[in-house]
Amino acid sequence: VDDAARDALVTFYTGLSNNNRPSDLNFGWNSSSDPCRDKWKGVDCDAKTNSLVKKIEFYNSGLSGFLNATALCNVDSIAASLNLLNLSLNNIGGEIQADIVKCKQLTRLFLGGNQFTGKLPDSMAMLGNLIQLDISNNRFGGELPGLARVSSLQMFLAQNNQLKGEIPAFDFSNLDQFNVSNNNFQGPIPDVSQKFHADSYLNNAGLCGEVLQKTCPPPKKKSKGLSNKGILMFSGYIALGLVIVGLIVFRLTRKKVESVEAPARSPNKVASVDDFVDTKPSFTSVELKTDVSKSDFSINSTESVMVSSSLVVLTSPTVSDLKFEDLLRAPAELLGRGKHGTLYRVIFDNGMVLAVKRIKGWMISIDEFKQRMLRLDQVKHPNVLPPLAFYCSKHEKLLVYEYQLNGSLFTLLHGNRSGRRFEWASRLSVAAKIAEGLAFMHHELHGDGIPHGNLKSSNIMLKSNMEPCISEYGLMAMDPQEPSSMQQQTKDTATSDFKADIYGLGVILLELLTGKLVHNDGVDLTSWVQSVVREEWTVEVFDRALISEGASEEEMLNLLQVAIKCSNQAPESRPSINQVVTMINAIKEEEDKSPVQEP
Numbered sequence: 001v002d003d004a005a006r007d008a009l010v011t012f013y014t015g016l017s018n019n020n021r022p023s024d025l026n027f028g029w030n031s032s033s034d035p036c037r038d039k040w041k042g043v044d045c046d047a048k049t050n051s052l053v054k055k056i057e058f059y060n061s062g063l064s065g066f067l068n069a070t071a072l073c074n075v076d077s078i079a080a081s082l083n084l085l086n087l088s089l090n091n092i093g094g095e096i097q098a099d100i101v102k103c104k105q106l107t108r109l110f111l112g113g114n115q116f117t118g119k120l121p122d123s124m125a126m127l128g129n130l131i132q133l134d135i136s137n138n139r140f141g142g143e144l145p146g147l148a149r150v151s152s153l154q155m156f157l158a159q160n161n162q163l164k165g166e167i168p169a170f171d172f173s174n175l176d177q178f179n180v181s182n183n184n185f186q187g188p189i190p191d192v193s194q195k196f197h198a199d200s201y202l203n204n205a206g207l208c209g210e211v212l213q214k215t216c217p218p219p220k221k222k223s224k225g226l227s228n229k230g231i232l233m234f235s236g237y238i239a240l241g242l243v244i245v246g247l248i249v250f251r252l253t254r255k256k257v258e259s260v261e262a263p264a265r266s267p268n269k270v271a272s273v274d275d276f277v278d279t280k281p282s283f284t285s286v287e288l289k290t291d292v293s294k295s296d297f298s299i300n301s302t303e304s305v306m307v308s309s310s311l312v313v314l315t316s317p318t319v320s321d322l323k324f325e326d327l328l329r330a331p332a333e334l335l336g337r338g339k340h341g342t343l344y345r346v347i348f349d350n351g352m353v354l355a356v357k358r359i360k361g362w363m364i365s366i367d368e369f370k371q372r373m374l375r376l377d378q379v380k381h382p383n384v385l386p387p388l389a390f391y392c393s394k395h396e397k398l399l400v401y402e403y404q405l406n407g408s409l410f411t412l413l414h415g416n417r418s419g420r421r422f423e424w425a426s427r428l429s430v431a432a433k434i435a436e437g438l439a440f441m442h443h444e445l446h447g448d449g450i451p452h453g454n455l456k457s458s459n460i461m462l463k464s465n466m467e468p469c470i471s472e473y474g475l476m477a478m479d480p481q482e483p484s485s486m487q488q489q490t491k492d493t494a495t496s497d498f499k500a501d502i503y504g505l506g507v508i509l510l511e512l513l514t515g516k517l518v519h520n521d522g523v524d525l526t527s528w529v530q531s532v533v534r535e536e537w538t539v540e541v542f543d544r545a546l547i548s549e550g551a552s553e554e555e556m557l558n559l560l561q562v563a564i565k566c567s568n569q570a571p572e573s574r575p576s577i578n579q580v581v582t583m584i585n586a587i588k589e590e591e592d593k594s595p596v597q598e599p
């Protein structure tokens with residue numbers, strides 16, 4: 001251990017012990033010996049070099065001083081290696097210093113059963129590798145910091161303190177242990193799925209929710225500002241309003257164009273609203289226009305600008321007769337609002353249900369968009385969901401897909417599984433099929449420079465036979481301005497966009513293996529997995545459901561290797577899609593050979 005680390009440990013221990021060091025010489029913790037080599041009591045070092053302090057444990061050791069996190073965590077070598085600090089069941093008091101955040105490799109922090117006071121520092125929300133946090137049975141007060149941001153957290157024990165304010169909106173699907181009973185929390189219980197029972201919440205006078213059989217009062221109307229949820233709902237209404245305005249405009253406009261007869265259309269031919277329109281040049285679009293004196297659906301080329309508004313029906317028997325007006329007339333339900341637009345479920349009189357994506361903010365010319373969609377229509381794979389039709393005007397781009405009743409891989413993994421099992425063999429098969437679909441598309445579309453661009457588990461739909469299919473292929477190129485982790489360190493954007501798909505696939509593989517949620521383009525999940533693997537607890541990353549099913553550890557480890565290679569931060573170090581397919585298929589072959597498990 002370096003001198004700075006040794007001295008910091010001595011200072012840290014002096015604080016903890018209230019300057020009362022044990023007289024036992026074997027205890028260590030002095031400047032004339034080495035914490036690892038001389039085996040200081042409570043210290044555990046890395047097996048390889050025996051020079052990095054990985055664990056400090058003083059469980060029930062009669063300590064009554066304070067926790068000097070500033071001394072401990074300001075030393076780089078400790079900050080970079082310490083993953084466990086266990087001070088449970090002592091008499092340690094005082095506040096937790098903000099510098100605790102510098103011990104960023106901490107995965108387990110046990111402070112339960114002490115005399116700690118004050119508010120937990122806000123910086124603790126940045127301890128992004130924390131898996132277990134126990135602050136129970138202390139005298140902590142104030143509001144909790146934004147611990148909900150620590151997506152790796154699986155255990156949060158805070159019972160028997162004086163904490164107040166609202167319980168942060170933790171990701172309860174990730175938590176296995178949770179207790180905030182005997183505090184002063186108030187407001188609604190955010191665990192809407194009711195994963196944890198009443199005993200996790202008891203004795204908080206202001207808490208309400210179904211679990212406690214205590215109805216929450218209706219939220220007060222706020223005069224200023226809106227919560228995130230409020231904004232979402234509000235903007236949902238705006239969107240609906242706009243669609244209605246669009247519809248009225250369309251109908252009014254239609255009166256004008258009704259008399260023009262539509263030319264005959266052959267199946268699979270482009271069925272265009274262009275066909276119905278008047279011939280005056282117009283630069284308005286279907287969207288948001290209330291000035292009905294102009295034609296909203298006209299198409300015309302002027303000398304320099306091409307303004308097109310057309311519903312293009314691609315090669316699909318399902319929607320061969322679909323017209324743009326049908327699309328507008330049918331009731332639409334807002335399904336979600338992503339980074340790249342809004343998705344509606346549109347239900348038609350004949351029972352047909354379609355998913356319509358309204359793309360936002362894509363600076364692509366109408367011609368380019370058309371070319372791209374027509375090209376995509378030529379490339380079909382059973383594991384890729386083809387667009388059925390599209391509409392494109394200067395301000396509006398719509399993409400029509402078949403609605404998938406079984407939802408996405410994201411909901412299968414992270415939604416309410418309601419007893420549905422998602423076994424290892426099926427996960428492996430999903431991985432192999434997605435990789436094959438992607439390999440086919442990359443192979444066909446590399447020359448056109450069209451990668452998927454936004455590959456993630458919510459864009460993997462499950463068909464009626466539960467076969468996975470990649471949705472929204474080529475819908476949106478990555479924004480080169482965006483400082484996304486996938487885009488860093490690269491000059492060749494065309495290649496890097498394809499490599500970004502490999503990264504996306506890597507994150508999907510990690511989700512399949514861990515069952516955990518992803519935020520921030522997958523960066524948090526990849527770094528969490530890497531930190532756990534670094535600590536040699538690899539098996540801890542796997543979804544518990546897979547472990548209890550008895551899934552082959554070797555196969556999971558092999559797939560984890562593939563996932564880690566794919567999610568390498570350096571795009572050029574990621575494997576090609578063909579290599580990924582080969583690696584996954586090899587694992588799948590192993591699985592296919594193994595005897596069938598009893599359910």
Ligand SMILES: Nc1ncnc2c1ncn2[C@@H]1O[C@H](COP(=O)(O)OP(=O)(O)OP(=O)(O)O)[C@@H](O)[C@H]1O
Pocket residue numbers: 335336337338339340341342343355401402403404405407408410454458459461471472
């Ligand atoms: N064809 C479809 N059928 C049924 N559900 C779909 C279909 N396409 C997408 N969805 C689901 O609808 C929801 C909203 O989709 P949307 O594409 O807007 O969200 P997103 O994928 O999170 O965002 P984005 O793709 O813009 O980054 C998601 O849960 C998605 O899985």
